[in-house]
Amino acid sequence: MSPGLVDRDGETHVRVTSGLVLSKRRFAGLIAGVLFLFAVPDLVRVAQALDISFFQLGVIHRGLVFGFAAVGLNLLLRHTELVSFGHAAFFGTGAYTAAVAAVYLDVTGLLVLLLLATALGTVMAGVIGALSLRHTGLYFALLTLAFGQLLYAIALGQSALGGSDGMPVRPGEANEPLLFGQALGDAYGVVTYYITAVVVLVGLLVMWRIINSPFRYALDAIGQDRTRAEFIGLPVRRYVWTAFVISGVYGGVAGGLFAVFRRYVTPDGTLYFLQSGDILYMAILGGFKTLLGPLVGGVVLIVLEFVGRSVTPYFEFLTGTVLLILVFGFPEGIVGSLGEGGVFRRAVGQTRHGVASLREDPSVAGDWGRRIGRGLRQQIDESLTTLRVVLFGVS
Amino acid sequence: MASGLETLVVQTLNGLQFGFVLFLVASGLTVILGILDVLNLAHGELFAFGAYASVGIFGYVTGAIAAPVSGGIGTTIVFVIGILAAIVVTGLVLIPVGVVLESVFLRPIYERDQVYQLVLTFALLLIIIDVTKFVWGDVPIRTNSVYSGINQIPTSELLGITFPTYNVFAIVLGAVVVVGLFYFFARTKTGRIVRATAINREMATAIGVSTDRVFTLVFALGAFLAGIAGAVRVPPTAATLEMGTNPLVLSFVVIVIGGLGSLRGAFVGAVVVGVLRSWMISFYPPGEIAAPFAIMAVILLVKPEGLFGTWGETA
Structure with a gap:
């Protein structure tokens, strides 16, 4: 099968070779990556001029x-x-x-x-x-x-x-x-x-x-x-x-x-x-x-x-x-965290969600504070118990 | 060939001395591996840390106690006791280090992929190297007074061979620790609890053993032994930043020879590796590095589970 554009699940994908079909975004990323890889010697000269x-x-x-x-x-x-x-x-x-x-x-x-x-x-x-x-x-x-x-x-x-x-x-x-x-x-x-x-x-x-x-x-x-x-x-x-x-x-x-x-x-x-x-x-x-x-x-x-x-x-x-x-x-590493379902995506999603609900009702900020406080207290309690168990053997 | 025989005896004793040091490192590593299911890559650095720490402690002791003059039995005994105390104190210094490493860093990752605990102990290795470098600097440090002090006591000369008394001292000390360790695991209640945990973790928990405590105890014990090994190793050589690697890797060889988690296997493996290495040094120098690995390869091919299999059922 020849390279070209294909339609998959209603979205346009790019076929590079048979089997290698990427979404447009990923294809752009691939091209950028390859270009970067080959541009390094030239970029090095730029970096030298900039003293990096x-x-x-x-x-x-x-x-x-x-x-x-x-x-x-x-x-x-x-x-x-x-x-x-x-x-x-x-x-x-x-x-x-x-x-x-x-x-x-x-x-x-x-x-x-x-x-x-x-x-x-x-x-x-x-x-x-x-x-x-x-x-x-x-x-x-x-x-x-x-x-x-x-x-x-x-x-x-x-x-x-x-x-x-x-x-x-x-x-x-x-x-x-x-x-x-x-x-x-x-x-x-x-x-x-x-x-x-x-x-x-x-x-x-x-x-x-x-x-x-x-x-x-x-x-x-x-x-x-x-x-x-x-x-x-x-x-x-x-x-x-x-x-x-x-x-x-x-x-x-x-x-x-x-x-x-x-x-x-x-x-x-x-x-x-x-x-x-x-x-x-x-x-x-x-x-x-x-x-x-x-x-x-x-x-x-x-x-x-x-x-x-x-x-x-x-x-x-x-x-x-x-x-x-x-x-x-970040046990998923850099690429894993940046990808879908990674830590960064989730963090961005949560922040967006948080900002939206804050705009609707500013009183949620108090709830968050209370929740963080409770979590912190629980953590401290747990570590103290661990310490006690380690030192005295009683829980 | 009297001189050839003497060389053989001296080299065997040297090998035995190194074998005991190796056993102290390998036994901690193998027990941690057997019970915590963690390959502690930072174990060699605990050994190096102990070596560095011991230099200061030795310095304090030899500053307080005069070296024995030949003939004075009283000063000799005091000096030897002082050195012994210094070695034990070094081990004790390592215990809190082990407790912190286990309870803070290792405990949260027992349930995760093995690769994470490997890179975690690798990270600890990197960090401990630089902490050591930060505290004691980049140059090798020595403590000559201990070695020369103990060597003034005549022992081997009585038998007609020249052999440093310090090595005799180290062999005796190593033998005592070995016996103590076997006694601990075979006879004491705590030792049996540790072994029970090694055999079946769930069952041990079910009958009321706190595995958290056992894990911390085992790691602290490993650190203690590594500290003692470092302290014993320092006087004839020097404390250097790279000194942790060789015992670590040779301990791996020892574990493969003896069998995973087997204390008896670790002992046999350590003595075999130590003595063989020492023979090679005097009879065939190029084989020094390769010989332990050659045995390891043979054991892998012939008896992949090691000479003594799994530990726990017997000590």
Whole structure:
């Protein structure tokens, strides 16, 4: 079916490809998002002129690639309800593969490096997945973290991999990977950014295909109840493993992109378990019940970290606090809260409703005050009881 | 090969000492995991926090009590008791920290998706790192007088091998804590209540156990043990900001080897990991990091539920 306008439920929708039909508003959002993605290098120049320090190509690129890894993680998190705490393993594998191939195997082609990074990331995901998926729940999280730290320790301990200093990705005389045999010179950063943008878009499209396929519904069933999924004949282990490998591929690709853009990889920057935590953090921050959430979360978190770092040496306290607020106040994340039925929509609706009733009858303000007071008193009572129970054991 | 044998003995003892420290961290983590069903990623930072806190407490103690001069039995006993007291006080300092973390942050999210409690403990990890950095600064801090003071007491020299007395002290202390912990869970009423909660939460509630209290108690106990472990670890090394990661991850390995929530498994796993790691350091250095993970992978393939399965029925 060709792209064009279609009529659905009495409203005009836009069909992009077969199956991908969006409302006009969402279509406009999609176009704006894609345009923004490709306009970043130009906007960076504007930002430089305006002296906005956080809007740098490196910062946005970092956010995009980590967010891309989080998109992969999200397949596992959202549908199979498995929490991987070791996704930096695949990110780091991709990054180190690019570096090792460039330094030791004299691979000069940028795209070849990316392909190798993807391939090794996939293999690593296959191995770690086969071992970790013997368990579910927290045990699975623990195993992925342990394997991730193993890779970190290996990278840290091998002098061939540069130890804690890391290693450069610099084949060729021009100190940079070549695109179709051409050295890019000054345009290198911008061109690799565009490649990243294209890869991210393709990756999102693929992920969109996956989460609109029967495979996704099988994963949902597995996530809800494994035993039942097995009873209706789903090959649970194979499906979960496949999902794990797919999510690992996203990590590997992201790591490769990171390595060729930075032209330098370090164990702390790619493999450390805090990076795994950050990738999970991004998915939660952006909203792990959505497709785009993790990507948005990635960019937002990296920008937040960058700004935080320039303001205070205790930026981890800052990001930790933001995470706490997120867990307790906005569990749906940014995209989830902005979407229909999200916290923001509801808040806007309630405010509108409140203003309207206040206009009708100003005395409702007193009712509200009383209700808030009662709620507050109840809360205080409850916490005092809890404290009493904890301290003296009597309620 | 007398010297080779001596190396083996010394390295085994070193490994045993590290194994006991590891057990103190892993036992708290595994009991919290078994009862609260929470993977406490901030546990390593509690260990680091204990290490930092102990430096100040050690400083106070060694300032008040003179280091033992060789031969003086009275001063030696006073010094050792002082150090022991300092270690216990460090553990006690961690108890309110554990109580606050559990009752304020963890309690509201037991009913929610597991991913939220993972990111919550991750957030606590980030926050505790920076609180530690804020209070004690970014440079490693040491306390040399404790290590050198205790090493003046001759023990291993009596057997003809050179081995720091502090490590003997740490092994003995670790063994005492292990015995105490097993006694607590096997014989005391509170320990049995905790185990009952681990076996069946609903049933425990039905017979009148306040699970809220048990949860807080278990978390506080975990923090206490982590604090002691930090205090024991500091004198021969130093308190650094990164010191929490390694015990945390090795504790995961220990839990996988021993079995989820199993105290006995945690003990066996910790000793195996500690001793193996120590052997590797002297006989095959590149294997130091990989060896524990290699055992973990083997256990996963051969016996995925761990050596001792689930805890609760026996201590």
